[in-house]
Amino acid sequence: MExxxxxxxxxxxxxxxxxxxxxxxxxxxxxxxxxxYAGFRFAPFGIVAGLLGVVxxxxxxxxxVVGLPHGRLRVVAVVYxxxxxxxxxxxxxxxxxxxxxxxxxxAAVGAGLVATRKDRLRGxxxxxxxxxxxxxxxxxxxxxxxxxxxxPNWGPLRLGATADAMRDFVVAYAPERPAAQAVHFAALAxxxxxxxxxxPRGAPGPPNGAPAGHPFVSSGGASPPDxx
Numbered sequence: 001m002e003x004x005x006x007x008x009x010x011x012x013x014x015x016x017x018x019x020x021x022x023x024x025x026x027x028x029x030x031x032x033x034x035x036x037y038a039g040f041r042f043a044p045f046g047i048v049a050g051l052l053g054v055v056x057x058x059x060x061x062x063x064x065v066v067g068l069p070h071g072r073l074r075v076v077a078v079v080y081x082x083x084x085x086x087x088x089x090x091x092x093x094x095x096x097x098x099x100x101x102x103x104x105x106x107a108a109v110g111a112g113l114v115a116t117r118k119d120r121l122r123g124x125x126x127x128x129x130x131x132x133x134x135x136x137x138x139x140x141x142x143x144x145x146x147x148x149x150x151x152p153n154w155g156p157l158r159l160g161a162t163a164d165a166m167r168d169f170v171v172a173y174a175p176e177r178p179a180a181q182a183v184h185f186a187a188l189a190x191x192x193x194x195x196x197x198x199x200p201r202g203a204p205g206p207p208n209g210a211p212a213g214h215p216f217v218s219s220g221g222a223s224p225p226d227x228x
Contacts, residue, residue, distance in 0.1 A: 013198060014069045014077055020194035021084035027187035028087035032180035045083075045090040048104050052093075052111075053086025059111035063123035067198055088191050091184040092134035094142045098170050103134060124195075131188070139181060142173055 029042045045053070057078065060066040066081060068074050089107070094100050110130045114123045 010069055011073065014073050017194045017198040018076065018080045020190050020197065021080040024084040024187045024190035024194065025087045027183050027190060028084075028091050030180065030183050032177040032183070045086040048100065049086045049089040049093060050082075052089045052104060052107055053082045055108055055111045056085050056089075056114075057081050059115035060123065060127070062115040063117050064120040065114065065123040065127065066195065084191055084194065088188060091187055092131060092138055094138050095173055099137070099142070103137065107134070143175070
């Protein structure tokens, strides 16, 4: 039997978490191209980021990093978590190309490692490592590669055109304004804030280890009956 006070606290915590996740989705979709007439646009996440969002939510819930409420709120929380996680991968992954495909595979492997740890702290650590590595590649390595991979055209040898085609095959990089990068980092911060507030205060361990009747359990644990 679940205490009424605990049920109200869990619902409030779920509401605050969903608000942080919704903010992450809105900020993560904002694009400010460095060139062209489009000064502002909202771009949703693609298929690759969406699949990674589903896979990583399953891994984070199974590993005890993300706790999902029981009852009808579970469906709402899953939708918000999948959308925000997919938008986070849209921000972190490089543009389409060979590099994105390779990093998507590595990110899926990282999700498998998180799912098998069954420990909230280690799972959070793995999540941070993956996010930092993807951010370093997305915002530092890819722009440096793009700016230093040009070749000149020497008469009939169209080396410049060949280099451009190869660069687009590897990673189709599109420069962005610094303000867009700041907005995207704010989206990641909102996702991290949602991850923080969804943990019960004073919880010593992962939600999977919560006792029976705990108002906040992960999808890997047993959910108490829905009284609503």
